[in-house]
Amino acid sequence: MADENNSVQAVYDPNDGNKGEFLRWVTFQLDREIYGVNVMQVREVLRYSDIAPVPGAPAYVLGIINLRGNVVTVIDTRMRFGLPTAEVTENTRIMIIESDKQVIGILVDSVAEVVDLNTADIDDTPNVGTEESAKFICGVCNRNNELLILIDLNKLLSEDEWQEVANL
Amino acid sequence: MSLSHQNREDETLLDYFKQMLAVEVREIDKAQVPPPPSSTNLESKPQVPQMEDFAKEEVYKPQLQKIEKEEVLPKVEFAEAPSLEQLLSTIESTEAQETTVVTEPKVETKTQEQSAVDTQTKPLVETKTQEVVPKTQTELATTTESVTDTQVATGTETQRATETQVKVESKVEVAPQVETKAQTQKVASKQEEKIAKVLTQEGASQESREVFETWQNIEIGREFQTLFFVVGGVRFAVPLIDLGSIFETTKLTYIFGQPNWFLGMTDIRGKKINVVDTLRFVKEDYAGREEPYPYIITLGTSRWALTCDKLEGNRTILKDAVKWRQSAGSRPWLAGIVKEQMCALIHVQALIKLFESGFNPRMLDQIKDLS
Numbered sequence: 001m002a003d004e005n006n007s008v009q010a011v012y013d014p015n016d017g018n019k020g021e022f023l024r025w026v027t028f029q030l031d032r033e034i035y036g037v038n039v040m041q042v043r044e045v046l047r048y049s050d051i052a053p054v055p056g057a058p059a060y061v062l063g064i065i066n067l068r069g070n071v072v073t074v075i076d077t078r079m080r081f082g083l084p085t086a087e088v089t090e091n092t093r094i095m096i097i098e099s100d101k102q103v104i105g106i107l108v109d110s111v112a113e114v115v116d117l118n119t120a121d122i123d124d125t126p127n128v129g130t131e132e133s134a135k136f137i138c139g140v141c142n143r144n145n146e147l148l149i150l151i152d153l154n155k156l157l158s159e160d161e162w163q164e165v166a167n168l
Numbered sequence: 169m170s171l172s173h174q175n176r177e178d179e180t181l182l183d184y185f186k187q188m189l190a191v192e193v194r195e196i197d198k199a200q201v202p203p204p205p206s207s208t209n210l211e212s213k214p215q216v217p218q219m220e221d222f223a224k225e226e227v228y229k230p231q232l233q234k235i236e237k238e239e240v241l242p243k244v245e246f247a248e249a250p251s252l253e254q255l256l257s258t259i260e261s262t263e264a265q266e267t268t269v270v271t272e273p274k275v276e277t278k279t280q281e282q283s284a285v286d287t288q289t290k291p292l293v294e295t296k297t298q299e300v301v302p303k304t305q306t307e308l309a310t311t312t313e314s315v316t317d318t319q320v321a322t323g324t325e326t327q328r329a330t331e332t333q334v335k336v337e338s339k340v341e342v343a344p345q346v347e348t349k350a351q352t353q354k355v356a357s358k359q360e361e362k363i364a365k366v367l368t369q370e371g372a373s374q375e376s377r378e379v380f381e382t383w384q385n386i387e388i389g390r391e392f393q394t395l396f397f398v399v400g401g402v403r404f405a406v407p408l409i410d411l412g413s414i415f416e417t418t419k420l421t422y423i424f425g426q427p428n429w430f431l432g433m434t435d436i437r438g439k440k441i442n443v444v445d446t447l448r449f450v451k452e453d454y455a456g457r458e459e460p461y462p463y464i465i466t467l468g469t470s471r472w473a474l475t476c477d478k479l480e481g482n483r484t485i486l487k488d489a490v491k492w493r494q495s496a497g498s499r500p501w502l503a504g505i506v507k508e509q510m511c512a513l514i515h516v517q518a519l520i521k522l523f524e525s526g527f528n529p530r531m532l533d534q535i536k537d538l539s
Contacts, residue, residue, distance in 0.1 A: 033422055081424045123440045125423055126430065126471075128526030134425030142435045147421035 020120035027115055027148060028095065028108040031083045035108075036115070036141075036148045041097050045111050048092040054168055061165065062107060065094065072096060073165050074105040080156065082133050099154050101162040115148075117141045122150065132158075379521045383496035386410075386503045386515060390487050396480040396509065397465065399446045400454070403511035404474075408482055410516035412466030417443075417475070420460070428456065429528060431475065434464070441466060442523070446474045449528060450501065450512075467516050472523045 025036035026045075051063035051074050062074045074094060078085055091110035096103060122139040138152040157165065386407065393408040420432035420443055429449040434441050443464050447454045461475035485506060490513055492504040501522060503515035522528070 031422075083424060125433070126426070126442045126523070126526070128427055128430060128523065131425040137423065137425065140421070140423070140433055140440060142438065142440075145435065146419065147433055147435055147440070149421065149423065 020118045022116045022118055023122075024114060024116050025148070025150065026095070027112040027143075028093070029110045029112060030078060030081065030108055031086070034112065034143075034146060034148050036117070036150045037095075037097065037153055039114055041099065041153050043096040043098050043103065046094040046096060046105070048088055048094060048107075051107075057168055058161070058164060060161075061168065064168065065105060067096065067105075070103075072103060072105045073168055074107055075156070075165075077106045077108055080133065081136070082131065097153055099156070099162075101154075101157075102166055104165060106156075115143060117143070117148070117150075125149075379500050379518060379525060379527070380496050383500050383518060385492055385494070386513075386517075388487060391484055392487070393482050393484050394506070394513070395465075395482045396511065397463075397476045398478040398480060399461070399474075399476055400457075402447060402451070403480070403509060404446070405506050405509065405511050405513045406465070406467075406516060407513070410468055412468050412470070412473075414463055414465050414476075414479065415473075417461055417464050427526070427528060431461075436466075440471060441473050442471050443473050443475060444523060446476070450499075467520055470520045470523075472520055 024039040026039050026042045027034050027036045029035070046065075046067075049065060051065055053063040054061060054073075057063070060076050060080050062076045064071050064073055066072075086109065089109070093108050093111045094105045095108055095111065096105050122141045124139055125134075125137050135155050136151050137149055139150045140147045141150060142148075388407060388409070394405045395408055395411055396403060396405050398404075415436055418434055418436075420434050422432045423430065429445050431443045431445045434443055441464070445456055445461075448456050461477060463476040463479060464473040465476050466473040485508075489508060490504040490506055493502060496518070501515050501519040503513045503518075505511070506513050
């Protein structure tokens with residue numbers, strides 16, 4: 001099930017000279033930049049609701065929410081990416097995502113759209129980052145004269161962190 | 169002088185006795201005729217003192233005063249008292265002078281010994297540089313011998329003085345040793361070892377190590393064109409041959425998890441360019457700024473670009489106008505210094521390699537802390 005969800009939804013365009021695969025991404029905004037995650041990993045997008053804090057939880061865990069009877073852990077995405085904190089607004093959303101480990105929620109400033117990107121247009125980021133968060137980025141792509149930063153959600157947490165979140 | 173004094177004294181004594189004899193005769197004469205027992209007799213008793221006063225005032229006093237005060241006493245006062253003080257002072261001064269005189273020649277002898285040692289060491293260092301270390305040992309031995317000699321003669325203070333002088337000599341002796349080529353090579357190799365240590369400690373990649381290991385300066389013709397630009401008030405120069413293009417800065421996309429000198433990425437004609445905060449990469453104490461840089465300068469055909477505040481145009485400069493560096497040191501990105509403009513000439517290829525490796529040479533500033 002997880003493999004099917006994580007599989008890349010490729011759209012072949014016969015008119016494309018690059019003959020590259022098209023990937024569909026859900027874009028969201030954090031701070032001043034736009035990020036994209038694989039659409040197949042996004043279950044749903046929720047408006048912001050109260051998040052119950054969990055005592056003793058790691059700093060990157062905002063708390064838990066009740067999603068139709070299921071407890072979902074919400075991650076502080078800004079803190080995870082090393083960005084400054086921000087106030088919750090009307091545009092704040094909780095994206096419920098499904099990695100190959102488990103279902104979690106990530107808090108984002110806003111959710112923009114779903115876009116198709118040619119894999120040939122995706123470039124690697126410079127391998128100069130020394131922080132762990134640099135591993136979250138799987139590439140950048142130009143979209144309407146703006147660069148989308150593409151996130152690999154499976155690397156958002158390490159093995160131990162996934163385990164820790166599961167045991168909350 | 170003494171004879172005349174004695175004669176005068178004799179004369180005054182003779183006069184004195186003559187006058188005394190005369191007074192006694194007069195008193196005897198008056199004593200033979202006793203005064204009547206009346207109140208006047210009581211009043212007449214002071215007549216004897218009158219006679220004494222008369223004798224003192226008229227005969228005795230003037231002569232004695234003249235002789236004792238003017239001739240004898242002044243000579244005694246000015247001849248003896250001051251001379252004693254002077255003698256005491258001179259005795260004290262001479263004692264002090266004697267002590268200083270005692271110490272000074274001893275110090276002089278030491279300095280003579282040390283100067284002799286100096287004259288011995290200088291030709292030794294000049295002639296045979298390889299055997300400097302054992303010779304300095306013998307020199308120190310000779311100096312310590314001189315110190316032990318002076319310990320018996322002088323004292324602790326002079327010993328300390330000589331000891332400090334010996335230390336100075338040892339410093340002077342070490343200086344020419346560092347100037348030798350072999351030792352400079354050793355120092356350079358030690359620095360390289362420290363750099364290697366830092367590279368390993370910081371977990372630098374193999375690429376970053378190669379930047380330092382395979383560093384060679386720019387091979388360029390007798391004259392070449394150079395672009396001068398200013399960032400944050402600091403002027404840099406880049407050889408045009410290694411330059412890519414100059415663009416006005418558009419939107420920079422911040423990429424999290426990158427070093428602070430990495431400003432972000434921008435798309436220029438479909439090509440993603442990594443923009444580096446120039447000053448933050450090369451300058452340790454630069455905290456960066458929020459104001460955007462108006463230009464970016466791409467380096468060759470790479471994906472890397474430097475930020476720029478002001479373009480000063482390009483000029484043709486001679487190769488001799490640059491003070492070229494001979495080794496990578498801790499700043500491989502620095503090819504040399506343009507003498508006239510006094511600005512850094514950037515080694516573009518080395519800088520690109522540093523960017524690709526993700527290693528900032530500012531980490532090598534920790535070399536100072538390594539022992």
